[in-house]
Amino acid sequence: MSAILIFLTVLALGAGWWLSRQGLTVKPWLQVDHAGTVADPGPSRHSPAQLGLGLFLAVVGSLFALLISAYIIRAEAGDWRGFPLPWIVWANTLTLLAASLALEWARSAAQRGALAVARTGVIAGSGAALLFVTGQLVAWASLTESGYDISSGPAGSFFYLMTAAHGLHVVGGIFALGRTLGHIRRADQDNLGWQERKEQAGLVRISVDLAATYWLFMLFVWVVLLLVLSGWAGAFLALCGQILSGSGLT
Amino acid sequence: MANIPHDATNTAPPAELGEMELYHPKSWWTKYVFSQDAKIIAIQYAVTALAIGFVALVLSWLIRLQLGFPNTFTFIDAERYYQFITMHGMIMVVYLLTALFLGGFGNYLIPLMVGARDMVFPYANMLSYWIYLLAVLVLVASFFVPGGPTGAGWTLYPPQAITSGTPGDEGGIILMLVSLILFIIGFTMGGLNYTVTVLQARTRGMTLMRMPLTVWGIFVATIMALLAFPALFVAAVMMLFDKLLGTSFFMPTLVEFGEQLSYGGGSPILFQHLFWFFGHPEVYIVALPAFGIVSDLISTHARRNIFGYRMMVWAIVIIGALSFVVWAHHMYVSGMHPYFGFWFATTTLIIAVPTAIKVYNWVLTLWRADIHFTTPMLFALGFIVTFVNGGLSGLFLGNVVVDVPLSDTMFVVAHFHMVMGIAPILVIYGAIYHWYPKVTGRMLSEALGKFHFWVTFVGAYLIFFPMHYVGLMGAPRRYFETSDIMVLPDSAITLNAFMSIAAFVVGFAQMVFIFNVVWSLKNGKEAGGNPWRATTLEWQTPKTPPEHGNWGKELPIVYRWAYDYSVPGAPEDFVPQNQPAAATQGAPS
Amino acid sequence: MLVALMMVLVVVGSIVFHFLSPWWFPPLASNWGYIDDTTVLTFAITGAVFAAVVLFMAYCLYRFRHKEGNKATYEPENRRLEVWLISLTTGGVIAMLAPGLFVWAQFISVPDDAMEVEVIGQQWLWNYRLPGEDGRLGAADNRFVTFDNPLGISPHDPAGQDDLVVIGSDLYLPVDRPIRFALRSVDVLHNFYVPEFRAKMDMIPGSSTYFWATPTKVGTYEILCAELCGVGHSYMRGIVHVVTQEEYDDWLVLQRTFAEF
Ligand code: HEM
Numbered sequence A: 001m002s003a004i005l006i007f008l009t010v011l012a013l014g015a016g017w018w019l020s021r022q023g024l025t026v027k028p029w030l031q032v033d034h035a036g037t038v039a040d041p042g043p044s045r046h047s048p049a050q051l052g053l054g055l056f057l058a059v060v061g062s063l064f065a066l067l068i069s070a071y072i073i074r075a076e077a078g079d080w081r082g083f084p085l086p087w088i089v090w091a092n093t094l095t096l097l098a099a100s101l102a103l104e105w106a107r108s109a110a111q112r113g114a115l116a117v118a119r120t121g122v123i124a125g126s127g128a129a130l131l132f133v134t135g136q137l138v139a140w141a142s143l144t145e146s147g148y149d150i151s152s153g154p155a156g157s158f159f160y161l162m163t164a165a166h167g168l169h170v171v172g173g174i175f176a177l178g179r180t181l182g183h184i185r186r187a188d189q190d191n192l193g194w195q196e197r198k199e200q201a202g203l204v205r206i207s208v209d210l211a212a213t214y215w216l217f218m219l220f221v222w223v224v225l226l227l228v229l230s231g232w233a234g235a236f237l238a239l240c241g242q243i244l245s246g247s248g249l250t
Numbered sequence B: 001m002a003n004i005p006h007d008a009t010n011t012a013p014p015a016e017l018g019e020m021e022l023y024h025p026k027s028w029w030t031k032y033v034f035s036q037d038a039k040i041i042a043i044q045y046a047v048t049a050l051a052i053g054f055v056a057l058v059l060s061w062l063i064r065l066q067l068g069f070p071n072t073f074t075f076i077d078a079e080r081y082y083q084f085i086t087m088h089g090m091i092m093v094v095y096l097l098t099a100l101f102l103g104g105f106g107n108y109l110i111p112l113m114v115g116a117r118d119m120v121f122p123y124a125n126m127l128s129y130w131i132y133l134l135a136v137l138v139l140v141a142s143f144f145v146p147g148g149p150t151g152a153g154w155t156l157y158p159p160q161a162i163t164s165g166t167p168g169d170e171g172g173i174i175l176m177l178v179s180l181i182l183f184i185i186g187f188t189m190g191g192l193n194y195t196v197t198v199l200q201a202r203t204r205g206m207t208l209m210r211m212p213l214t215v216w217g218i219f220v221a222t223i224m225a226l227l228a229f230p231a232l233f234v235a236a237v238m239m240l241f242d243k244l245l246g247t248s249f250f251m252p253t254l255v256e257f258g259e260q261l262s263y264g265g266g267s268p269i270l271f272q273h274l275f276w277f278f279g280h281p282e283v284y285i286v287a288l289p290a291f292g293i294v295s296d297l298i299s300t301h302a303r304r305n306i307f308g309y310r311m312m313v314w315a316i317v318i319i320g321a322l323s324f325v326v327w328a329h330h331m332y333v334s335g336m337h338p339y340f341g342f343w344f345a346t347t348t349l350i351i352a353v354p355t356a357i358k359v360y361n362w363v364l365t366l367w368r369a370d371i372h373f374t375t376p377m378l379f380a381l382g383f384i385v386t387f388v389n390g391g392l393s394g395l396f397l398g399n400v401v402v403d404v405p406l407s408d409t410m411f412v413v414a415h416f417h418m419v420m421g422i423a424p425i426l427v428i429y430g431a432i433y434h435w436y437p438k439v440t441g442r443m444l445s446e447a448l449g450k451f452h453f454w455v456t457f458v459g460a461y462l463i464f465f466p467m468h469y470v471g472l473m474g475a476p477r478r479y480f481e482t483s484d485i486m487v488l489p490d491s492a493i494t495l496n497a498f499m500s501i502a503a504f505v506v507g508f509a510q511m512v513f514i515f516n517v518v519w520s521l522k523n524g525k526e527a528g529g530n531p532w533r534a535t536t537l538e539w540q541t542p543k544t545p546p547e548h549g550n551w552g553k554e555l556p557i558v559y560r561w562a563y564d565y566s567v568p569g570a571p572e573d574f575v576p577q578n579q580p581a582a583a584t585q586g587a588p589s
Numbered sequence C: 001m002l003v004a005l006m007m008v009l010v011v012v013g014s015i016v017f018h019f020l021s022p023w024w025f026p027p028l029a030s031n032w033g034y035i036d037d038t039t040v041l042t043f044a045i046t047g048a049v050f051a052a053v054v055l056f057m058a059y060c061l062y063r064f065r066h067k068e069g070n071k072a073t074y075e076p077e078n079r080r081l082e083v084w085l086i087s088l089t090t091g092g093v094i095a096m097l098a099p100g101l102f103v104w105a106q107f108i109s110v111p112d113d114a115m116e117v118e119v120i121g122q123q124w125l126w127n128y129r130l131p132g133e134d135g136r137l138g139a140a141d142n143r144f145v146t147f148d149n150p151l152g153i154s155p156h157d158p159a160g161q162d163d164l165v166v167i168g169s170d171l172y173l174p175v176d177r178p179i180r181f182a183l184r185s186v187d188v189l190h191n192f193y194v195p196e197f198r199a200k201m202d203m204i205p206g207s208s209t210y211f212w213a214t215p216t217k218v219g220t221y222e223i224l225c226a227e228l229c230g231v232g233h234s235y236m237r238g239i240v241h242v243v244t245q246e247e248y249d250d251w252l253v254l255q256r257t258f259a260e261f
């Protein structure tokens, strides 16, 4: 369970740091305010949607950390046999990277209010993401063909499980990109009043921002999964595994 | 994030809201069925949870029929018995307690107590309920598939959960896993909502340290649930793969009734780690909201500030964090590496300290108080007794070597019923008696409430206190047949019959409660806005029951903490949170 | 008033029940007296805490019940009191944990001279394997399980040929010899539990677990399965006879080896 514990430790440190700035040591009974003295805190730095996405990614992160934990525990048993990853998964990494870059580009465009550029970025991102999903399916097909189907052995089972979990999140993200495009279309109509246009542009900014964050996270998860599945992380993990099983935590 | 509402640009809740801007549901359907109002969703959650909980209660009678009067009720065979205990346990823990505390009380109380108009993502909130309902229906469906529901125990340990020696190994287990997966998806939508609402939608002046402990408890429990449920999710998906796709994540080479199965190499212990990585935090996911609510009940009805508020908050946070590093105390005799025992026994007993602080502070709140023995207060007091009892027996089971003879016996069953069965249930009842007037505008009958309390509390204690000793004598849990165990004297059979009769009486008292809830809807005393003379915001709404949007035109502003009871010099024995300091008197301190 | 009285009754009733009821651990028949001692110590400490907390609460309920004109004291916290309570609690926890860990250390270190007995669980009966003349158990794996080899002893390992195989009948153990119970399962999880020995441990298909105990009292005891293992779980019982060394030797010669099986 080392991966999830490390992940949660990072979260706990973050939460602890945040809590330490919330005045948890004040004596609230001594602080009674007079009418008219309670300040409006003003708009907070993050919108609820951004915060919600951050929390959601923490949940998704713990899901993958748990899968990796399970993988490590299983890989330490004596009968583990790895198998060569099909070359296409490495190529897929590039398409996912492209998707993420396109969305970063769209993010900065939306920030400036350049709607047309943002739209191009989102469309390019969606295209690259679709390509990624297709590539992953090709990887499955080629694996199955060469005899490594889902029940062929533990390494294979984990490969399908983890890529499927990641792939479903990517597909969900593609649907969300569709919504983002909808926002852009609405903001780009000619018959909008000045006020309405400003509001719509705000929605676009947030929507594209959320999308870019999400895809960056998906890229990160994929790279970590790839390192684990390809065994590149293996040497490193074996080392950690020795240390941790010595201390009794795996 | 597929559910970002359209007004996502609203960063802070505006203090004032024009009449036009209040979202008004258009039809009866969107108002009462597909409602996005957290209060309606709360009621939907609560009614669904109590309904399925009632099924679990009936199952507990069937279990007790068999245990108290073995071989008398022949329609309960071993197969059915295991299905009953499995469904009873799973429903109680997940579909009743978790759903009711977070989906029910969380939805109703968080926006009202922090002074928000609603949850921040109302649409996701609505979806959360409907997915939960679907999960419940899938669970119920498993009673009707060939082979019936799974009988693998609520822990669903492989390999037996999916092999043929266990009832419901075909349809039942699959539906159970699917239902759990749905539950987790639905909960995650709700949970993100509760968390972001607490973080971002608090009204002006509502600092974290001014939040009532109820909100603190639900808040921390929700975060824990968000991070712990993925473990169950992963375990359930992997087991489904094993069952349906022939993988061997949890399945070693094994031979069932002379036949080699095609599995091999998997690890049953891996499942146990994943399960308890969720399962132990789950105990506190149920306990922390109960802790929070009971603190507020005691303080309100004893007319005294909760003692040691800061310690109470810190303890909630510390318990929440620590409960992620104790999971394997459920696995002392599972065959895991024996050295784990040292580590997990130590962490487990460390948690006892902040937990004990909470108990002390509840009791110390009663010191020099002005105690009103209302029904909610009685339930809160009953909670303290059962919780202390169950918490202390937890020290037996946490202390690894004492656990060795006791684990997997009826002692464990007695322990967890005291601490996470009866104790939270008592809090739920206390909370219902306390907040029913806000939800419906009418009081529940106090006379029936007191009857309900006494029978439930005394009865439950009589069921579960002696049960510890049945376990001590060596009776294992999940035994269809205990009467013929050699170490059990004949007197134990009498004792079992006694516990069963107590269980039926307790069950009967719950009917009185249901009657009370229904009857008082029309016939209860008019409650007024603040019948308990409480300080927290939900009692200061302009209308009772609160309307959609909760606060009318203007959000309340918070000037003080939630526990200004019996403040020296104040004209009344409570000062609401939205009342500013008197210009002349200054702060009471 | 009534509440305060009931709380007192709960405490008094629980204590009276504890001391006067006939229900307690079955008489000990192994070396694990320490486990009983730790349990009794835990009962003493937790019982005292339970009584103290509930009685204090009962007193408050009686003394500070609402009367016309009463007003509660306003006292948000009391640092000294809280520090005291934390220290006392920590002390109590240490008093239970320290002996517990000490005994656990013994529980997991098997004495060198322990005799090996393998218990193999199967839905829903108990099988055993004892080392033959070579004093060693041969390798085993569920892959080898067949109708003629129900315990999955490796046919390729010469050390396994002389192993004694006991299928579904009673187990005999010599008194006063430390025994290492090696535990395996051919199908699902089981748990080997003899209440009088106090010790128990899960049996996991695919791996081998263990615990050790020294039976100290001649007699006949029931083996219970303590891990839900399917519909037959509560019928999965066995009998273990703890006998003198001579009787044990007599029993041993009657057993068949794997090769003869
Ligand atoms: C009056 C109410 C209740 C009665 C009489 C009752 C009775 C029982 C009994 C006799 C068993 C165990 C049977 C066995 O191991 O052979 C059991 C199991 C269980 N109960 Fe309850 N129970 C009640 C309420 C609750 C509540 C409120 C909870 C909520 C946490 C709960 C959770 C469980 C769980 C988790 C199990 C374990 C199931 C398993 O072994 O897989 N019960 N109940």
Ligand SMILES: [Cu+2]
Residues within 6 Å of the ligand: B279, B280, B283, B326, B327, B329, B330
């Ligand atoms: Cu636990």
Ligand SMILES: [Cu+2]
Residues within 6 Å of the ligand: C189, C190, C191, C225, C226, C227, C228, C229, C230, C232, C233, C234, C236
């Ligand atoms: Cu069993």
